[in-house]
Amino acid sequence: MKDKLQTAQVIISALPYIQKFRDKIFVVKYGGSAQLDENLKSDFIKDIALLQLVGCKVIVVHGGGKKINSYLDKLNIKSEFVDGLRVTDKEAMEVVEMVLSGNINKELTALLNKNGARAIGVSGKDANLLKAKTLNNGKYGFVGEIEYVNTAVLNGLLQNGLIPVVAPIATDDEANSYNINADLCASKIASALKAERVIFLTDTQGILDNDKKLISKLNESQINELKNTGVISGGMMPKVDAALECVKSGVKNAHILDGRLSHSLLLELFTDDGIGTMIRQ
């Protein structure tokens, strides 16, 4: 009986959060690095399904860096990272799109639907959801910069009770394909929709300092300092840029969380103690 009471108490403790978050938009970036373990993936899917069932409007944007690497290796196609971004030539672009849009997007969508959520998988090409141009005049090949998010399409899907699962591929007026860093894709979507929160699930505890200790809160000047001193590097660079862009454009908080921790999303949203790094303006 005592155990059952405890269970009831745990459920009831979520009540204020459920009230607060009802009908609010949450953009969750599911990093490629956090997708490797099947049990963790299953917990993540359940967390998203639960968020939807308690009335949150959820958009999932996924990465796929590790899987893309493995397919590029199999096909003997070289690609390198500059400034945390994958330099993407035409050959690599085809693989990037196949893995993100064809493989990962459909897998996540099917798993969500299997677990009681209603999800629809799209890429930025569907209904011209994401329009882009080449980033930095082609410095990174077919890496694009999003210029336009079709919020009407996303809002329409949300209003119809669907979770948009977005593969970070964008297009332009000539129907070209652009590889968009998934963090920056999530931030453009969260900013355009003025989301309540944006959450980046990755494969570290959050942002770590020089001594590899977790930093729980950061603002813009602290981030610039960490970038300038090289403490923030690689894939964490577009992530902090993305998080900052969100909070500057009206998203309440941006969180970088450990996707290797079971149910980190629920712990962050439905308990008082934050677990990763929160970025504020």
Ligand SMILES: Nc1ncnc2c1ncn2[C@@H]1O[C@H](COP(=O)(O)OP(=O)(O)OP(=O)(O)O)[C@@H](O)[C@H]1O
């Ligand atoms: N200061 C830092 N704190 C934490 N991680 C850092 C830091 N600087 C660099 N990193 C690196 O950033 C990585 C996370 O970015 P990465 O792009 O690899 O993953 P992801 O964005 O979750 O996945 P994907 O790019 O496939 O969506 C960490 O694994 C870590 O190696």
Ligand SMILES: [Mg+2]
């Ligand atoms: Mg990344």
